[in-house]
Amino acid sequence: xxxxIHTSLFVIWLTVLTGTQxxxxxxxxxxxxxxxxxMVLVPGGEFLYGEGENQHRLALPSFYMDxxxxxxxxxxxxxxATGRKERFKVxxxxxxxxxxxxxxxxxxxxxxxxxxxxxxxxxxxxxxEKAARGADGRIYPWGDAExxxxxxxxxxxxxxxxxxxDNLSPVGAHDAGKSPYGLYDLAGSVTEWTSSEYDFxxxxxxxxxxLSHPSALRAAHRRGVLPTYRLNxxxxxxxxxxxx
Numbered sequence: 001x002x003x004x005i006h007t008s009l010f011v012i013w014l015t016v017l018t019g020t021q022x023x024x025x026x027x028x029x030x031x032x033x034x035x036x037x038x039m040v041l042v043p044g045g046e047f048l049y050g051e052g053e054n055q056h057r058l059a060l061p062s063f064y065m066d067x068x069x070x071x072x073x074x075x076x077x078x079x080x081a082t083g084r085k086e087r088f089k090v091x092x093x094x095x096x097x098x099x100x101x102x103x104x105x106x107x108x109x110x111x112x113x114x115x116x117x118x119x120x121x122x123x124x125x126x127x128x129e130k131a132a133r134g135a136d137g138r139i140y141p142w143g144d145a146e147x148x149x150x151x152x153x154x155x156x157x158x159x160x161x162x163x164x165x166d167n168l169s170p171v172g173a174h175d176a177g178k179s180p181y182g183l184y185d186l187a188g189s190v191t192e193w194t195s196s197e198y199d200f201x202x203x204x205x206x207x208x209x210x211l212s213h214p215s216a217l218r219a220a221h222r223r224g225v226l227p228t229y230r231l232n233x234x235x236x237x238x239x240x241x242x243x244x
Contacts, residue, residue, distance in 0.1 A: 037074060038066070039065060039066055039067060040065060041242060042065055044062035046058065046135065047129075047134065049130075063123075065238070068237065071102060081117075101165050102189055106193075107229060111236035124239075125196040127194075128194050132207070134179065138180075138219065140219060141178060141180070152208075153185070154210060156214070168189070169210075187208055188208050192235060193225075193234070198224025199224055203226075208221065
C-alpha cells in the first residue's frame, strides 16, 4: 500500500529538483543487434518535431535504435571483420583505457557501412529526434532543465580541448540524462550521423558533443556536415526497422 505513494512522491521530487519530465511507466522492449549492441524499441505514433515556427506534429512507425553510441571496441571488431584500412583517430585507440568510449573520426560512409554490415541502418533525423525527445515535447532527452555535467558531456566551461580518447566519457555514463525510452547520450558525448540530407551536399548530424555549447544539446537542434568529414566529436549509432 505504501510503495505507490513513495514512488509518486519521488517522481514529484525528481521533477521539481532537476526539471526532468519522466513519462508514465511503460515497459521498455530491448533486443540485441547482430553486433551485440542492445537496441531499444521506440514505439510508433505522433510526437512534436522541430522547434520555433517549424515545429509540428509528426507520426512515425515503431523502430529500434541502439541504446548506446557505437563504441571503439565494436568498431574495431567491424574493422577487423571487413579488413578496412586505418582511419582518422583509430590509431589513437591504444591510448583509450577501455573499449567503451564512443568511436569518433568516422565519416558518413564508414558509419553507414558499419550499420549495414550488421543488418541495421543509420536513423533518419526524424527517428533520432523521436528517440531523444519522446512524445511530450520536451526540450532535452531528460526534460526541460538546463544541461549540467550530471546530465551530459559538453563544453560546460568553454575550455574543452582534444587530448585523446580519454576526453570521451564511457557510453552510458550519464544515467540521469537518458531519453524517455532509455537511450543514453543523445545530448552531448559525440554528435551523431543520420541518414538524412541537410542540403544538396551535406548530411544532418544530431545531438551536440563534448565540444558543444549547451544550446546544441537541444533534441531539435540540427546542422549539416559534409559526409567526408572525420571529426573528433562525431560518431554514430544505428537503427533498425521494427517488424510487426
